[in-house]
Amino acid sequence: MARFIVIAVALVAAMGGFIYGFDSGIVATTLGHDSFKLYFYGSAMSNTALSGAIVSVYNAGQACGGLTSGFVADKFSRRYAMSVMAFITIVGATLQTAAVHVAMMILGRFIAGVACGSLLSLVPIYLAETALPNNRGFMVGLHGMMIAVGFGTANWVGYAGSHAVGDVQWRVPLAMQLPIPLLMMAGCVFIPFSPRWLVQQDRVEEAKDVLVRLHGQEELASHELAQIRSQLNLENNVGSASWSYALRQMFSKQYVRRTVTAAFIVIMGQLSGSSVIQNFQGIFYATVGFTGQTSLLVSGIYGMMGIIGQIFYLVVVADRWPRVRTLWTGSVVLSVMISICMALSAQFGSADSGNPAGARGAIAMIFLYSASYAIFFNAMIWVVPSELFPFFLRSKGLAFAVFCKATVGIVLSQITPIALENVGWRYYSLFIATNMTAAIIYFFFLPETSGKSLEEIAELFGDVVAPASDEKLGAGTEGLHVERLSHDNKKSEV
Template structure:
């Protein structure tokens, strides 16, 4: 595997960092009394309004997926990622300069719009430039960057507590901007997806991109890769040239509904694992076991480290070594156990308890939960959905899956503050049940995709797949019966 692929993937994976910071920063922001006083008034309490600030971000994500499904196919994955970075920058600027709660909600919504686009198109792009044998690791770089972004957000929030006045939360919110700007600038230095170029019949550019990405693998591999991508897209040609809405409707056809349902289920279960609830409302959970103020913010910073540690474990020991299905069902069972322990500890040692050991144990198991989620899910929930769909449905299918994830996140954002206030530790039971159900589905019904090309994965679902390849990459343009001449002038990538 060449260094160029890793560099390209890391540039695009900055999108994961942007999402990690954007989603993580609100957890610490809600821990600042200056923010709550400014936005919520003298009482500093308004569960419904807090839920709105969190959920409008997820609403923006949901709408961003619809933009991406069209834009990534029409204007390319590359420039869609660039646009997402610009939109995220605008949203962050509105948040950091918010004069009232309405402006804050608008900023969160626009940032969510950009992150919804990022979550849809970044894993698709990385999957399309990755070799089959290393795709789990390379797409997993996005998960690593999400963890680093979340870790960074927690420590930015902690550092903000040492400022005075509104700077405590305005400066941390402004720290969403640098990553988004870097993402947009980086898009000028990466190639188009070779699959997108072939679909647009820009064959010369596609050939150059494949040479840059896979030049170390030899001409036979390059020839076979080009031929398989081209011929598979030709098989899908009729569907791929239909109107956007008609093509998107294919997601619900008998032929593709299983893939659609699987992708949506995986990302929805990523939310229903409890990870986002713990992330956004961790200061509330810490308060429930007796930790508040700067101590809670410090705990949030340490919590972020666990995600990075877990992601490193995934890249070293799990990615492309464990089957996808085993990773997901073992992970679901692990989270089920961790949440059960946290529920028992929270019930036994509520806020105000005289015991020190109990609350500390509860925090420790939340940390272990965070590490486990990063090992088993932080990357895998993006790897598998990005592999399932044929080219003409890939961005649309992943977009629908991210939309489903966002809808679940919106519901959880609205009900969590109220649930914590009214049922307390019993709220954990929801996530125990959902993780157990997810483990059952992954074990018995999820097909294994590890090590297969994106085109070969279609065979698992009964699609016709090109398996015979011929020709040398230097002669591809001469084989007119296999690969037509490009209709476009060659441009530099």
């Protein structure tokens, strides 16, 4: 019963992943509709600057949303923050659907980006804080799964829109961004607060009730609650610290390694090449002769490959493969996939190459790349960063990582159309280099976090960790005290 409840709660929260996946994916098919290009670009039906702006402003919104989500999550709770951000995506989607000029479309994409940037950090944190150590990879992996499902759904919705006539081709697909946020807002009424957030608010009995409901055993809940309270006490109860204080701490000697590691892992979601292929796949397909409805159909198949890969992750990889091994081997696999795709594109990467089989081979490698990314990274880039920080920095640290990801995304979305136009298949070499560099860094510098509680992971980075206790706690907030000397010792070690 407890297992069912945990999964049900996780699926409600993971709708935030679907929202991000759908909102990110729908722009690729939208930009591919001739009716959209005619409406916003005029008779030329092409405007590289505006296409880049529509994509990059979404990343700019993510950067803003990422910076604010940490404060909102700590002050108002992860649960309320997720609900509010779901509502904001509705506002953004409404503006996009009703857009009568490009400025309205860009504003709608920006607002949706703000909400999705927040959800990218809020959902993994909430899932990590409500899961047991031995299934945290699976639970946070549901976030990645829903991103893949959202993206795949967006591709097929866009393809379906291509069979309509006129503005309906892109307005109805954009309107399909509305139902899931509404459903998520309703679901957030029924899910519990994060037990760690409740403890930080001195709502200890509520936290214990939540842990009993989620994990099904009162003894286990008492044990976990004792460790949570002990660790929060060691952290000097600064969970509601201001952004200025959090930034100083994130880049202090004690926490800077965790901050840089989390930001690097999330940034690699962009520098792996996935976002470039996702947002500009229509350009890739056009270079090998696939245009119009055929291009949109290929996009739909591409999205399905991500879902297949994500299912493989949940069934085979999650909480079974070590985190470090998953990341470094995945980086090597992606580098190999892109290398093969680059070679095929160089040889057959044009509609008049005289070898359609070679062109289809390049597309097949993009499909395999999509499945491989889902297996190794789609979930893992959120699992590991959500584990690295102590409570008082967790939401703000992951928010900073999302900000860095979005900033890199802005740069890539601006330079990619230009790069593809000027250097073509050679642009792939950038992502070959970044993936191989990431593999080396993961192998030599990333500590293994699988199977440990969020409190125990701090010990990997040299923090003083509160000992677990089997003591049953009373109703009051004074049930367990940790000597302040332990906290002082921690400070002196920095």
